[in-house]
Amino acid sequence: MIPDPDPTTAPDAGAPRMTTDYDPLETHLDALGDALRVAAAAPAPRRRTRPLIATAAAVGVAAIGAVVVVAASPRDGPVDVLGRAEAALSPTGELLHYVVRTRGVEPTGGLSPRVLGTGGRCPPPPPTEVWQARSPSRWRAVIPASANTGRCQGTMIDRHGHVLRGTWETSWAGGTSTSYWPAVDRMKVIGGYDSNSSQGNVPLGDPHLGGDDPVEVVRRMLRQGKLRDDGETTLDGRKVHTLSGTKTETAHRITTRETVLYAVDATTFAPVRAISTVATTYPRNQRGIRNDPRLRAELEKGRATQLDFVTFERRPLDAAGRRLLTIVPRRPPVVVERTTQARLRAERRAEVREQRRRRAAQAAARDGN
Numbered sequence: 001m002i003p004d005p006d007p008t009t010a011p012d013a014g015a016p017r018m019t020t021d022y023d024p025l026e027t028h029l030d031a032l033g034d035a036l037r038v039a040a041a042a043p044a045p046r047r048r049t050r051p052l053i054a055t056a057a058a059v060g061v062a063a064i065g066a067v068v069v070v071a072a073s074p075r076d077g078p079v080d081v082l083g084r085a086e087a088a089l090s091p092t093g094e095l096l097h098y099v100v101r102t103r104g105v106e107p108t109g110g111l112s113p114r115v116l117g118t119g120g121r122c123p124p125p126p127p128t129e130v131w132q133a134r135s136p137s138r139w140r141a142v143i144p145a146s147a148n149t150g151r152c153q154g155t156m157i158d159r160h161g162h163v164l165r166g167t168w169e170t171s172w173a174g175g176t177s178t179s180y181w182p183a184v185d186r187m188k189v190i191g192g193y194d195s196n197s198s199q200g201n202v203p204l205g206d207p208h209l210g211g212d213d214p215v216e217v218v219r220r221m222l223r224q225g226k227l228r229d230d231g232e233t234t235l236d237g238r239k240v241h242t243l244s245g246t247k248t249e250t251a252h253r254i255t256t257r258e259t260v261l262y263a264v265d266a267t268t269f270a271p272v273r274a275i276s277t278v279a280t281t282y283p284r285n286q287r288g289i290r291n292d293p294r295l296r297a298e299l300e301k302g303r304a305t306q307l308d309f310v311t312f313e314r315r316p317l318d319a320a321g322r323r324l325l326t327i328v329p330r331r332p333p334v335v336v337e338r339t340t341q342a343r344l345r346a347e348r349r350a351e352v353r354e355q356r357r358r359r360a361a362q363a364a365a366r367d368g369n
Helices: 023-033 081-089 214-223 293-301 321-322 341-368
Strands: 018-021 060-061 065-068 096-103 128-135 139-141 154-155 168-173 177-180 186-191 228-235 237-253 252-267 273-283 303-316 335-340
Touching: 065 139, 081 214, 081 228, 081 237, 081 252, 081 273, 128 321, 186 341, 214 252, 214 273, 214 303, 237 273, 273 293, 303 321, 335 341
Parallel strands: 065 303, 186 335
Antiparallel strands: 018 154, 060 065, 096 128, 096 303, 128 139, 139 168, 168 177, 177 186, 228 237, 237 252, 252 273, 273 303
């Protein structure tokens, strides 16, 4: 098992972690994702895009509700697919509301990969609902509890070892991360994060790959001009434009290659499906995998996360919209824990020093015998 990252540099020490009953490979990946996460490259200058003419259109989605999409006015000449896809996903002065279903899939490179199962034990998790605004970034997400129990039931474990079950809400604004568990009336507020902290990512990504938000990855690659238009195709009977691209980063002799496949509606350019595949190559003597060729092969092949947009709409960022970005408990929480990232780091450093002291004392005792 790979140890936790250096507490003096780990950006999100003390943040809750999702735990589920995965196989040993999943456990390895969880530790590797925490310990070896590579920071995203700085954004390139924003590409100029054509303006959109927005109109509201209601589209029925089975058992979910209305979806408001953005339609582009007809124009002469070629359509700026990349520019309009970016504008749909990164509106200014509006509130994005979307419901997404996240699944692990085979990294095959196609729009319809095989969904990874769990040996028939657990059905797919329920979808996650997100409200998000840009400039500055702030969001709120409602993450439902699994409909299952026992080994299929996901849980959160806080830094004190408390098990927090059930549907929970999390939000981000101004360097502050807030989490709330209604079932136990517990709220946790951690401030003092840097604006680039991974804690500011909506928790939609695979936690075993560092938990990056695939929506933000797509948004960033569109902004940096790293996606290309692969033309029109049909996905589940719907006409879509397919965009794709790859970004590669190397740090500390670890190379991370992330490939994105992104499908948008051919008329409205609203997101339909996003698939993010992360493949990682480590040095031959990397601790934790040097004696595990199967794990190394899995990491180099890559792991893929698929997001299906069940609902996608843009709303006015008025007073009502701003309220949707804030967690509002049904009643005052019984337990409210307030702390800062700096305090969490200091506590973690103290824990590490104490662990080292104990190990040194044990070693001295063995040598004395």
